[in-house]
Amino acid sequence: MSPARPSAGDMPLRRGLTWLLAALFCYAQEPPPTSILSPPANSAHPAGPVRVIARGARGAKLLLDGAAVTATSPAPGVLSASITPKPGEHTLEIAGAKDSQKVRFFSGAGAREPFLPFRAHPPVETCTSCHALKDGEWAFARPSLGGICFGCHDREAFPGTHSHVPGVLADCQLCHDPHGSTAKGQLKMSKETACKQCHN
Secondary structure (H helix, E strand, C coil): CCCCCCCCCHHHHHHHHHHHHHHHHHHHHCCCCCEEEECCCCEEECCCCEEEEEECCCCCEEEECCEECCCEEEECCEEEEEECCCCEEEEEEEECCCCEEEEEEEECCCCCCCCEECECCCCCCCHHHCEEEECCEEEECCCCHHHHHCCCCCCCCHHHHHCCCHHHCCCHHHCECCCCECCHHHECCCHHHHHCCCCC
């Protein structure tokens, strides 16, 4: 016997539950309080400047290969810097009072596995393109990133790539990393894993 199909009255409830589950998954995917958002781990960058974005409590410091990095703080708990490392492998660290995180990345030509080419999220604009200071906290400028993302991305082309209309998915950052990634389309995970957030 095949399972009963949901009635039209059940559809808004199912959509709401799907959104809630996706939002909870997104919350679980939030980076820890002290974390490096860019460059991603094991990323390979062309010679020249590398953009650094990190989160950390007051007093957190950025270190490149153990040496302090001069950073600005566009908002509380956020550190930003532009570094120009020598060619080769490097370790970037954000060190807080209670915790820290390190990522390895490669600069210049000759990168080999596990380093993969970094894919910037074009266009690289200012932090305030997506974020704003709200109640003393750095947050998204709007309740949903969709409104921000469709300022640049084509809403009409969306269903062709995603097999959905835009309103079905809770937020773009569930699957994509807007700070750049080593994956095609700035995916945070494989396409199969991304789809399984909502589909079994």
